[in-house]
Amino acid sequence: MATPQPRANVAQIPAYVAGKPPTVLPGQASYKLSSNENPYPPLPGVVEAASAAVAAMNRYPDMGSSALYAALADRLAVPVTDLAVATGSVALLYQLPMAFCDPGDEVVYAWRSFEAYPIAAAAAGATSVQVPLLPDGRHDLEAMLAAITDRTKVVTVCTPNNPTGPSVTQTELDAFIARVPEHVVVVVDEAYVEFVRMDDAVDGLATYRAHPNVALFRTFSKAYGLAGFRVGYAVAQEPIAAAMRAVSLPFGVNAVAQAAAIASLAAEDDLLERVEALAVERGRVLAALTELGWDLPEPQGNFVWFALGERTAAFAAATDAVGVTVRPFAGEGARVTIGESEANDRLIEVARAFVSA
Structure with missing residues (x-):
């Protein structure tokens, strides 16, 4: 008997693995460091504004998000026409290939990077071209340029890179964009841009203004602490x-x-x-881990990366045993969010034990 069949590319969509909640331990707090969430409560005025909006839940939202577009345009000093809002920056990852890729067109990105990239490409019927990171967790921009073909429609630079942590510099990004064909959309995924503390940091807004094929992706989920509400936005010149x-x-x-x-x-x-407080705490954690003998990629997001290889599962189990969950990537490593000081201290102690082992 014939049955309805989804498109062939649907079977190729990998599952998204979310960070799991912490194991509850009797008599002590547990901490979730597996999803790069902000440990702080909502910013002042947010709960009140959200509560007021709840009172009108019987009405549809403003489909044009006009007040949000106006607020973003004012804050970023960009035209409203150069903005696109969505349900988190992950939704933008779906929208871009849907808008620009025909079936079989290619999306180039570094790997390992944000695990939604291959999902979004496959959902659009596009072909993922994954370019391995350098040994220090940085993008191999030369290899990414070499991977671009006549079928490439999108190339994504995740900076800081999730899950490894390093950022590209403005000099590196400028040189890269200059060699990308003009018909290819260059996505600069800046989900963690607020946490960057480095010389020659990327100025995403200046980059978008200088290049008609650049799109910045940003989110309210991380620094702004609105992960539960799902709001992201793109900044790109009007055609994109x-x-x-x-x-x-x-x-x-x-x-x-x-x-x-x-x-x-x-x-x-x-x-x-x-x-700034989270950036300072990140520095404290990195210094402690470095002193223990860990050689970690330079963290520019609100997380650190342990390249553990086959020890990844054991490390995740050890942190779970002390009430801290991390995000393991089987056989590769573990990403750990910078959270509450107590949670970070427990992480450091587990890391100390692994060095000793």
């Missing part, structure tokens, strides 16, 4: 932004999420204070 808006899900960003995002933008001073 308009194409992404055209394929977006109608009413995708709900009314409560829109209100929370706008309120978060208004709390910039508190945001910067929290981000």
